[in-house]
Amino acid sequence: MRPSIKQVANLAGVSIATVSRLLNKPGSVSAETAEKIHRSIEQLGFRPNFTGRNLRAGNSRTVGVVVPTLSNTVFAQCLQGIELAARELDYSVMFTTTEYLPEDESAAVELLLGHRVDGVILTVADAGANATLDLLEREKIPFVLTYNQLALGGQGHVPPRASVSVDNRAAACDAVAHLIRLGHRRIQMLSGRFNASDRAIQRYYGYLDAMQAAGLAPLPAIEVERHTLTAATDYQQMMADPALRPTALFCSNDLLAMSAMRDLRALGLRVPRDISVMGFDGIPVGALMEPVLASVVQPSERIGDVALRTLVAAIERGAAAAAAGAAPVEAARHVLPHVVREGGSAAAPAQS
Amino acid sequence: MRPSIKQVANLAGVSIATVSRLLNKPGSVSAETAEKIHRSIEQLGFRPNFTGRNLRAGNSRTVGVVVPTLSNTVFAQCLQGIELAARELDYSVMFTTTEYLPEDESAAVELLLGHRVDGVILTVADAGANATLDLLEREKIPFVLTYNQLALGGQGHVPPRASVSVDNRAAACDAVAHLIRLGHRRIQMLSGRFNASDRAIQRYYGYLDAMQAAGLAPLPAIEVERHTLTAATDYQQMMADPALRPTALFCSNDLLAMSAMRDLRALGLRVPRDISVMGFDGIPVGALMEPVLASVVQPSERIGDVALRTLVAAIERGAAAAAAGAAPVEAARHVLPHVVREGGSAAAPAQS
DNA sequence: ATGAAAGCGCTAACAT
DNA sequence: ATGTTAGCGCTTTCAT
Numbered sequence A, B: 001m002r003p004s005i006k007q008v009a010n011l012a013g014v015s016i017a018t019v020s021r022l023l024n025k026p027g028s029v030s031a032e033t034a035e036k037i038h039r040s041i042e043q044l045g046f047r048p049n050f051t052g053r054n055l056r057a058g059n060s061r062t063v064g065v066v067v068p069t070l071s072n073t074v075f076a077q078c079l080q081g082i083e084l085a086a087r088e089l090d091y092s093v094m095f096t097t098t099e100y101l102p103e104d105e106s107a108a109v110e111l112l113l114g115h116r117v118d119g120v121i122l123t124v125a126d127a128g129a130n131a132t133l134d135l136l137e138r139e140k141i142p143f144v145l146t147y148n149q150l151a152l153g154g155q156g157h158v159p160p161r162a163s164v165s166v167d168n169r170a171a172a173c174d175a176v177a178h179l180i181r182l183g184h185r186r187i188q189m190l191s192g193r194f195n196a197s198d199r200a201i202q203r204y205y206g207y208l209d210a211m212q213a214a215g216l217a218p219l220p221a222i223e224v225e226r227h228t229l230t231a232a233t234d235y236q237q238m239m240a241d242p243a244l245r246p247t248a249l250f251c252s253n254d255l256l257a258m259s260a261m262r263d264l265r266a267l268g269l270r271v272p273r274d275i276s277v278m279g280f281d282g283i284p285v286g287a288l289m290e291p292v293l294a295s296v297v298q299p300s301e302r303i304g305d306v307a308l309r310t311l312v313a314a315i316e317r318g319a320a321a322a323a324a325g326a327a328p329v330e331a332a333r334h335v336l337p338h339v340v341r342e343g344g345s346a347a348a349p350a351q352s
Numbered sequence C: 001a002t003g004a005a006a007g008c009g010c011t012a013a014c015a016t
Numbered sequence D: 001a002t003g004t005t006a007g008c009g010c011t012t013t014c015a016t
Helices: A005-012 A016-024 A031-044 A050-057 A073-088 A102-114 A131-138 A168-181 A198-213 A233-240 A254-266 A300-324 B005-012 B016-024 B031-044 B050-057 B073-088 B102-114 B131-138 B168-181 B198-213 B233-240 B254-266 B300-324
Strands: A062-067 A092-097 A119-122 A143-146 A162-166 A187-192 A222-224 A248-251 A276-281 A294-297 A333-336 A339-341 B062-067 B092-097 B119-122 B143-146 B162-166 B187-192 B222-224 B248-251 B276-281 B294-297 B333-336 B339-341
Touching: A005 A016, A005 A031, A016 A031, A050 B050, A062 A073, A062 A102, A062 A300, A073 A092, A073 A254, A073 A300, A073 B073, A073 B092, A092 A102, A092 B073, A102 A119, A102 A131, A119 A300, A131 A143, A143 A300, A162 A168, A162 A300, A168 A187, A168 A198, A168 A248, A168 A276, A168 A294, A168 A339, A187 A198, A187 A254, A222 A233, A248 A254, A254 A276, A300 A333, B005 B016, B005 B031, B016 B031, B062 B073, B062 B102, B062 B300, B073 B092, B073 B300, B092 B102, B102 B119, B102 B131, B119 B300, B131 B143, B143 B300, B162 B168, B162 B300, B168 B187, B168 B198, B168 B248, B168 B276, B168 B294, B168 B339, B187 B198, B187 B254, B222 B233, B248 B254, B254 B276, B300 B333
Parallel strands: A062 A092, A062 A119, A119 A143, A143 A162, A162 A333, A187 A222, A187 A248, A248 A276, A276 A294, B062 B092, B062 B119, B119 B143, B143 B162, B162 B333, B187 B222, B187 B248, B248 B276, B276 B294
Antiparallel strands: A092 B092, A294 A339, B294 B339
16 A cells, blocks of 8 residues: 555654645644655655545546547547646546447546546537536536537527537638638538537538528538548439539538548549538648648637636636535636638639 | 435435445345435435545556647547547546656656556656656556557666557668668658657667668658758758758658658659658558558557556556565567558659 | 544445 | 444644
8 A cells, every 4th residue: 555644644753634734735834843744755755645635625626528539630639728728727637538429428427427527528419408418517517518519598498508619600601601702602511420510510500601691502411421421322423423513512520521532532533623622620730731621720729728727717616606605607608719721622613 | 515325325224335235236235225225326316436435445447648749640549549448448547648748747647646546558758768657666556658669678677568569660660661662762761859759769770770771871860840840951951952852751750741741842842753751650641641641550549459458457467466465567568560551652763 | 833533435344 | 134333545623
């Protein structure tokens, strides 16, 4: 067993209370006792046990993070932002993945709650009707959504929920507007499964907005399984037939866009000469490619950073409120700015 | 305060021990008591508190993970592999980043040790002489290195350390041999800072091996700050001058390779016509580009998976050993296979 | 300035 | 099959 505060106390010839005091407010211990204790700590290689501390304190200075996957750079960067900020604020991060499976969302959160994390940051498939979020709410655990965007004031009582994201709908609209400005009229949206991502739905709305604003006929979105276009036969047919083929593709995320470009090449089509492609996310590698992947950039690392700070603020506000008696929960809805990155993958359509 | 085992016991009219038993070995509780308790648990929304359990048990079923950054997909994938395996084995993951700063390595590990993680998975700058690893060893906390590769039997007593990686030297050698086979003779290696990555050094040795085996004159590596080639003036000069310019570039990682390709384009050079580029890591997006990024693929997610399983095995072996009295530490050195991915970015050099 | 003691939630002897 | 109790490491009254 590792040395505990007790061994330190024994060795230093003081009570455990004094050791604890030295650790927490060093001012309240006499210089010579402090000296003795420090020596004992050194000698034993003592390290305070957070488990004991947490049990006593009822909080863990740990936040839980739940994201769909780390295979998508977007979430990796977000987690990166969370971790950096957490370290700065002296919080630890417990991390889990859901693989886009809603049932795993609740399991993940259950586990985190078991660990008594002080709060949770999560990206869920659908923030609208979500049992996991309801659970969090029931348990009065502060949480912040990332990427998910809440529909403002739906039917019935929509509880206020904190979130950090871009305005997905407006961002998508800007992206499509960019394509329209380039001269495209037949624009097809390619999307990840709507039921795995409420963002994708918002982005489709943004597509509709832009098309309608320009008086163009919107097309139904083609939903594809994560990055596997080959399975989407309707899509393949559309691409193979010049009459059906759109002049531009708007993809709900960059990975999808890059996969699409690869597939188009396999079909003998050239980007942007034969068809333009625009993505969403603005992952860094997109800017390294040739042509540069046109995309709408969301500040993923910043999203993580803001989410963590928002969460910690809520945690500490909550703790203060618990101490004071009141419990005013206020949910901040952070909408971070997006930027349209123009890129060689989106150009004016060929004259036909 | 959240409901504890005590409230459940009260409500069910049994002792806390009985509740605990139901939770741990349900067989030892009568059907009707179980029924009562379950109802109470349900009613109170009770969830076992791991903190209490951990304090008592002396272990946390949590592993710590320390990687340089999540901005490099390689580490994100590795973490993904770790998380998936951890979830399968019912372990939780506490995660930290070092930003390639050795001093942050120890801080990170200190923090994890404070949380009493049962073991640690880490990628350090230099696994050779590393204070953090020494600390872990002193504390007898099982740990597994990822990506880092230990020099076998160095001078003095080299403690056996577990690691999971590819054979960086052989892999780099294979990559360069591929370039040589294509006809290249003047091959320059571009590398991340050697002092931030012992892998980079191993890969440089691999480069030397391949060059020497082919009777070619190796060039000193050009070390660049993470992905910023623009600052490397010697490199810029070399590229600008056709007489100095190598016919192929071997980069110590894919991000670097992709940055290099971008820069070469800016210089008006075309890949692979004017110069070939080969990377290392085999990140998935490399295969989506055109030309496909030639690279040597290391199975990052698998590295994470194997690391976690190795670690858990060590943890549980350790626990068993502690119970039995003996304490045989055996360090497994997993060398996973790499694969050379040929790609359009590496082709035969132009006749000159 | 320091110590004694209670208790956070839980499990594991040890009774019964 | 169930209850009683001690104790994991720590902080925090309450005394002194």
